[in-house]
Amino acid sequence: MSRTFSKAVGRSGLYLSIAGFTFFAAFPFAWMAITVFKRILDLYNIHNNPFLFNLPPTMENIRLLFGETLFTRWLANTAFVGAFVVLITLLAAVPAGYSLARLARGWGQKFGIGIFLTYLVPPSLLFIPLARVVSTLHLQDRFWALILVYPSFTIPFCTWLLMGFFKSVPAELEEAAMVDGCSRLGALRRIVLPISIAGLLTVVIFAFTLSIQEFVYALTFISPSAQKTVSVGVPTDLIRGDVYYWGALMAGALVATIPVAFLYSLFLDRFISGLTAGAFR
Amino acid sequence: MEEGAIREPWRAVARHRLRGDRLLGPLMLAPAILYIVALVGFPLLLAIYLSFSNATTGSQTLNYVGLTNFARALDSTIFRAALTNTFVFTLVSEILVIVLGNVLALTLQQKFRGRPVVRFLILMPWAAPFALGAIGWKWMFDSLYSVVNWMLRAIHILGPHDFPQWLGVTKLAMAAIITVHVWRMLPFSAIVILAGLSAIPQEVLDAAAVDGASFPQRFWHILVPMLLPITTVAVLFGTVFTFTDLSLVYILTAGGPFNSTHVLSSWAFQVGIIAGDLAQGAAIALFLLPVLLVVAIGMLRTASRAEAGV
Numbered sequence: 327m328s329r330t331f332s333k334a335v336g337r338s339g340l341y342l343s344i345a346g347f348t349f350f351a352a353f354p355f356a357w358m359a360i361t362v363f364k365r366i367l368d369l370y371n372i373h374n375n376p377f378l379f380n381l382p383p384t385m386e387n388i389r390l391l392f393g394e395t396l397f398t399r400w401l402a403n404t405a406f407v408g409a410f411v412v413l414i415t416l417l418a419a420v421p422a423g424y425s426l427a428r429l430a431r432g433w434g435q436k437f438g439i440g441i442f443l444t445y446l447v448p449p450s451l452l453f454i455p456l457a458r459v460v461s462t463l464h465l466q467d468r469f470w471a472l473i474l475v476y477p478s479f480t481i482p483f484c485t486w487l488l489m490g491f492f493k494s495v496p497a498e499l500e501e502a503a504m505v506d507g508c509s510r511l512g513a514l515r516r517i518v519l520p521i522s523i524a525g526l527l528t529v530v531i532f533a534f535t536l537s538i539q540e541f542v543y544a545l546t547f548i549s550p551s552a553q554k555t556v557s558v559g560v561p562t563d564l565i566r567g568d569v570y571y572w573g574a575l576m577a578g579a580l581v582a583t584i585p586v587a588f589l590y591s592l593f594l595d596r597f598i599s600g601l602t603a604g605a606f607r
Numbered sequence: 608m609e610e611g612a613i614r615e616p617w618r619a620v621a622r623h624r625l626r627g628d629r630l631l632g633p634l635m636l637a638p639a640i641l642y643i644v645a646l647v648g649f650p651l652l653l654a655i656y657l658s659f660s661n662a663t664t665g666s667q668t669l670n671y672v673g674l675t676n677f678a679r680a681l682d683s684t685i686f687r688a689a690l691t692n693t694f695v696f697t698l699v700s701e702i703l704v705i706v707l708g709n710v711l712a713l714t715l716q717q718k719f720r721g722r723p724v725v726r727f728l729i730l731m732p733w734a735a736p737f738a739l740g741a742i743g744w745k746w747m748f749d750s751l752y753s754v755v756n757w758m759l760r761a762i763h764i765l766g767p768h769d770f771p772q773w774l775g776v777t778k779l780a781m782a783a784i785i786t787v788h789v790w791r792m793l794p795f796s797a798i799v800i801l802a803g804l805s806a807i808p809q810e811v812l813d814a815a816a817v818d819g820a821s822f823p824q825r826f827w828h829i830l831v832p833m834l835l836p837i838t839t840v841a842v843l844f845g846t847v848f849t850f851t852d853l854s855l856v857y858i859l860t861a862g863g864p865f866n867s868t869h870v871l872s873s874w875a876f877q878v879g880i881i882a883g884d885l886a887q888g889a890a891i892a893l894f895l896l897p898v899l900l901v902v903a904i905g906m907l908r909t910a911s912r913a914e915a916g917v
Contacts, residue, residue: 343711351730351790351793351794352731421635437640446899447647450892452654458653542854542876579739
């Protein structure tokens with residue numbers, strides 16, 4: 327009896343835990359979604375039940391967001407910055423990851439750990455000196471500053487990830503190709519890269535989502551609205567003085583959040599195993 | 608003899624390759640290293656250099672001013688409050704994140720219907736761009752229309768006329784900041800710990816259960832020791848993310864009310880960028896460095912212990 331009893335308790339405890347955590351995690355997004363479709367008079371009435379549509383739902387907030395703010399411009403800027411960051415990251419991290427996986431002997435281990443430790447240098451330590459660097463290069467207030475700076479955190483992480491991927495490719499495949507007359511780089515291009523396509527895709531997704539999520543540098547380097555990225559534009563620009571356009575704000579936040587969250591969570595396990603592999607190596 | 612004939616070309620290829628690799632290896636690593644040196648290493652040194660100068664956003668020339676910036680930072684009551692806040696914020700949120708993270712990891716490890724959906728929803732706070740999640744919370748803590756307060760009134764935790772100012776009173780604002788940070792970090796630590804959990808062979812737990820070990824015994828004598836190293840990693844990363852976070856305070860309270868909820872990074876931003884005193888801002892941010900060094904040492908020790916196979 328006690329066994330079935332404890333099993334029942336365990337099961338209901340499990341469901342209680344699932345319900346609690348899911349509520350905590352998802353509630354803010356649910357509330358954002360409700361806010362998007364509410365009329366101002368409905369939203370700003372303390373006697374209303376906030377979860378009901380006391381007035382009919384409206385598309386006004388979405389119209390305001392797309393029609394009267396620079397939101398689409400921010401989306402375009404973000405995509406542009408992300409694409410360039412992905413390109414620079416691949417150009418630097420693919421050869422570096424391969425070098426650490428295959429060509430480095432002895433010194434490779436030290437460099438690997440060195441690259442890993444750069445994760446621990448946070449933007450909070452760097453945004454002030456980088457503001458100086460950016461203004462010296464006359465990149466202030468232009469999103470090119472972000473294209474320059476973002477690879478400084480995507481390259482270390484992606485190099486690390488790619489190193490792991492390349493190590494898992496059997497060396498015999500390349501050796502066979504090289505015996506057949508391929509050069510080292512030819513073998514990399516014809517054999518290793520096609521096999522590592524999953525790794526390359528992971529790196530592309532990470533470089534892209536990490537640049538969308540970045541806030542501190544974008545906040546520091548860029549003030550004109552037209553140059554902002556979405557994660558800075560939405561929280562700083564949709565507020566005029568003390569007036570908050572909450573409906574439009576929530577619409578902007580959700581539109582940008584959902585695709586990013588979806589992409590990122592597909593690859594989250596690889597992100598985490600990359601981090602912990604680094605710490606355990 | 609036949610064997611030797613096969614070996615020879617291999618050896619030649621290998622020798623040739625080795626010579627090429629010695630050059631190619633560093634060459635392929637160079638772009639990444641240069642990028643990191645130029646945009647992480649150099650700025651880090653520049654931060655130290657700036658903190659001993661009188662640089663402002665407008666100035667072109669720098670003068671050496673010794674420890675003045677550090678002395679001025681320590682003199683400010685706002686700085687001292689920010690320093691205390693940073694430690695309280697890090698300590699309280701890390702404790703909550705690690706305890707809840709373990710519970711969440713144990714939960715997600717179980718099999719139940721709808722698990723992929725639950726997993727996605729639970730990961731959302733970490734996967735979403737955090738500045739956008741934080742702005743959602745700012746709306747939830749609105750002074751008049753806070754949905755949190757509405758729910759608390761509905762379940763009679765608050766009286767019908769209570770409107771607590773979550774972001775307007777220092778203590779409540781700190782509680783709000785910690786809540787939102789736990790919300791964001793919980794998925795991260797849960798997934799890290801989950802990775803560690805799945806590495807524990809189920810047979811070990813089953814064997815202990817067959818031998819009559821109760822759940823608490825299995826928990827304390829098997830799960831906890833086996834989860835300790837991975838939890839350490841979660842704590843170290845969590846500490847870096849928490850201790851240096853700027854965006855949360857900037858978005859939720861902007862340091863208010865009356866600069867009482869600043870953390871070191873947000874105060875450095877306020878002074879260094881908004882007020883334009885780069886040198887003073889750099890000095891404030893450098894107070895983050897000692898803790899980061901401790902974390903780095905902790906990380907290296909975990910790494911070397913893992914290497915030794917302990």
